Amino acid sequence: MLGYLFRRLVYVIPVGLGVSLICFLLVHIAPGDPLVAVMPIDATAEQEAEMRAEYGFDKPLPVQFGIWLGNALQGDLGKSIATGRPVAREVGRAVGNTLLLAAAASLIGFPLGLLFGFMAGYLNNTVWDRLVTAVAIGGVSTPNYWLGMVLVIIFSVTLGWLPSMGAGPGGSSDWSWDWAHMKHLVLPAITLAVVPMGIVMRTTRALVADILDQDFVQALVAKGMTRRGVLAHVARNAAPTALSVIGLQLGYLLGGSILIETVFNWPGSGYLLSVAILQRDLPMLQGTILVLAMFFVALNLLVDLAQSFIDPRIKRA
């Protein structure tokens, strides 16, 4: 197990480097000028050149990448062009908010997805199965920003039960575990949970139905094992794949929430990314993408390790 852990950790280094390079280059080759955020619209060419030199954009790309990576390895992601504030601090705050939102969405989406998926797989080809399948397909197919707006119209605008924006009263993001703050989490978390819930539901359903058809399950039933015992075997066999899907969906929850955070003005990394894109704030874009990508890499690593813990055959493969 330790050897496997070491190998997986070593693999993270080239992946991390590749991710850093892609983050850096993708942002640079996108159209538009990184100085748009700090330049008045009618800045002269001379002023533009002056600013370009000031921010180091006049240097060759490899040099810029070297400087950026060197600083990033020391935890310095530079300063935002748009605000002058340190990127690492801004990203840290935003990622904290996104993690909170993702955790809430996970608490809603994954248990429900697993529960109903398991139920549908076990009750294969019944009305319950078809109902769960319909809900799952609906969840996966519904554009979540649209769903977000519908929830806002119903629960914020019409009923006035829940707030439609921000992470706390008056737009504050100083989180505390009281209802005044938690109610801001409800609508974005439900909206964010719908897609992963649908995916987990469908995957679990298919897995459970498939495992129930396998010979070893039939043999266990024939040997007179209790229903609970059989289900425990099914669950253990379905767990690695379900975990893998959940791991991928966690990545989605962290990085794929741009639209939802924008709709709900939730001050997380998705919202930060959308603002950085609007402002063409290169350091902020690069820093946010890098941090999210590294989270994704770390999540994959954790999922791999968890899978191998549950199913020892995996590390031998």
Place this chain on the structure above:
Amino acid sequence: MRMTRLKRNFVALTAALTLGALPALAQGTLRVGMTASDIPLTTGQTDQGGEGMRFIGYTVYDALINWDLTSADKPSVLIPGLAEEWSVDPEDQTKWTFKIREGVKFHDGSEFDAEAAVWNFDKLLDNESEQYDPRQSAQGKSRIPAVTSYTAIDKYTLEITTGTPDATLPYQLAWILMSSPAQWEALEKDWEQVAASPSGTGPWMLESFVPRERAELVPFADHWDATRVPKLEKMVLIPLPEPNARSAALLSGQVDWIEAPAPDVIPALEGNGFEIVSNTLPHNWTWHLSRVEGSPWNDINVRKAANLAIDREGMKTLLGGLMVPAEGFLPPGSAWFGTPDFEVKYDPEAAKALLAESGHGPDNPLQVKAMISPSGSGQMLPLPMNEYVQQNLAEVGIEVEFIVVEWNTMINIWRAGAADESSQGAHSINFTYFIQDPFTGLIRHLSCDLIAPNGTNWGHYCDPEMEELFQKIRTTFDPEEQTKVLQETHEKFVNEALFLMVTHDVAPRAMSPKVKGFVQAQNWYQNFGTVTMED
């Protein structure tokens, strides 16, 4: 001496009655949903364009010369700000003297004087100075191209020298906001720290702010201009860049005021009792025409025909009434409008006749390429509006092919100019313009020495007569005479149909019925001093 209980009660009762009889000085909290995605730069010279100046600029700070924001009925004019009066030396028209207003305090208690003004110019223009701030300089330097030097003659007298005589200097100075040298000193000469605790002389003090989430402003009761002293207890600014999120926040009572509601949401807002406030804004929505060799817009008949082909009333319906149909480059009612001979109106038959004179018509349509963006700051609703223009032009015999580029890319192309490869042979670029002062409103678009990439004359227009008019604007120091020259200039803009003049924005904002007392000035900036919140 100890008071008896009776006496104490009497004093308390008297105090309560007295206080009750006084007018309420501070009334409620106003929460504003801005279109900006972040809190504008707080150190003095703001970013985020007109909205930055509106909410953090002219609230926390003052300029030497301010805009009069007290009237909704007439275009705003310049009025004394931190300078009580100013004059140009009749012998040497490059020398200006400004009499600084005495007794004006920054929020930190230090006094504003001529030295503080010099310090502020250094912060923008002198990159050798300790207080030079590249971020503020980027926003302010290009606004004061005329200024070459400045000096404090005495505590309350400032002298500014311009490179050449330039009567537009007062307009330029209205862009420059004065921050406190004492606060910068106190905060370790670090602009980042100043950003968190800024100090200006404006009627509002920035109490706190959380990046991208909110800024809280409280009144500065000692402000020198009684018309701008806030009646509110607090104003909270919340960045809400997504239009639906803004509307939902207003409808659900989380904010009291939103900037720029989407036109299709306005009926729902009005139906729910919210008020839509709008007024003429010195802002236009045009096609800036290319005048490089070979451009079809070099033909005046074509330019006039296009201007006559646009059904502006139809477009107004499309926009839910939220526009002022263009009658020229400047809004109708502008003091500088003049009396042009060419009437900008919808007359497709006249347009066809003009095109026929130039050899074009339905059988031989004129082909033009137009560069547009799908969105952008101040661009209103560029896609449906441009499609509407395309349809109108097609009806008279001008076929338009769109080149659609992302807004930030378009800014770069606009800076590069019509002759640059990046313009992809476009014959026009759809750009909206801030037209509040003579330089940014008129001169910068058509001046020969500002032909892109040296400046913002995208179309490469250059005309000796126009140059002469621009020179007259700069050298006419008497305000009334200058107005006449500006009128003459605008007449030439219209008579020669130098732009495709389509519409002016009206700066709509939606607000809760609780918001009272707002007077929407015909200006990019507004006075929040008169606003109160009803219980």
